[in-house]
Amino acid sequence: MLFAGLGIYSILNTVVGFFIFVAAMDASGSATPYLAAGAAFLALVGLGAGIGLCFVRRPWSRGLGLGLMIGWALWSILSAGFCTGLNPGLYA
Numbered sequence: 001m002l003f004a005g006l007g008i009y010s011i012l013n014t015v016v017g018f019f020i021f022v023a024a025m026d027a028s029g030s031a032t033p034y035l036a037a038g039a040a041f042l043a044l045v046g047l048g049a050g051i052g053l054c055f056v057r058r059p060w061s062r063g064l065g066l067g068l069m070i071g072w073a074l075w076s077i078l079s080a081g082f083c084t085g086l087n088p089g090l091y092a
Contacts, residue, residue: 001060005067006074009046013075013084016042042084046072 020038024031046068053065072084081087 001063002067002070005050005064005069006071007067008064009068009071010075012045013042013071017084039084039086043072046084 016038020034024034027034050065050067050069050072053061053068056062056065076084076086
């Protein structure tokens with residue numbers, strides 16, 4: 001289930017990240033609210049749902065929760081925060 005959580009977060013990150021990037025490019029003013037909302041949503045899904053699933057204490061939910069958290073951390077490290085919105089300076 002750990003690998004399933006990693007795959008689920010990767011797909012979700014790709015879809016949400018694409019829409020946030022398009023919305024930020026189309027913004028006539030500042031793109032900061034879109035980037036902040038996207039970063040908060042991805043962190044909430046990756047870390048919040050991951051921690052919540054770990055507290056359920058079922059083997060499948062613990063593996064899925066760890067996969068979501070590892071997926072968030074892996075995408076944050078490998079993309080220098082670009083894919084998870086941690087480094088908005090790369091968007092400018």
